[in-house]
Amino acid sequence: MVRLLIQVPEPIKAQLDTLRQGGTTASGFIRHLLEEHFKHAPVTGQKGR
Structure with a gap:
């Protein structure tokens, strides 16, 4: 697995x-x-190149 760092508002963190x-x-x-x-x-499908 890989790590993913996210930020959440305080009310969501409390939940x-x-x-x-x-x-x-x-x-x-x-x-x-x-x-x-x-x-x-x-x-x-992927967009881009």
Whole structure:
């Protein structure tokens, strides 16, 4: 895996901290959201060169 550093507003960080108290890590939660998004997103070709 690779690392990805993101910045989030304080209210979102507080919600992520609440999830952590329930046993879900911020990384795990964000990874799940990204996997779900890309599973349902249409596949398009790359633009550019």
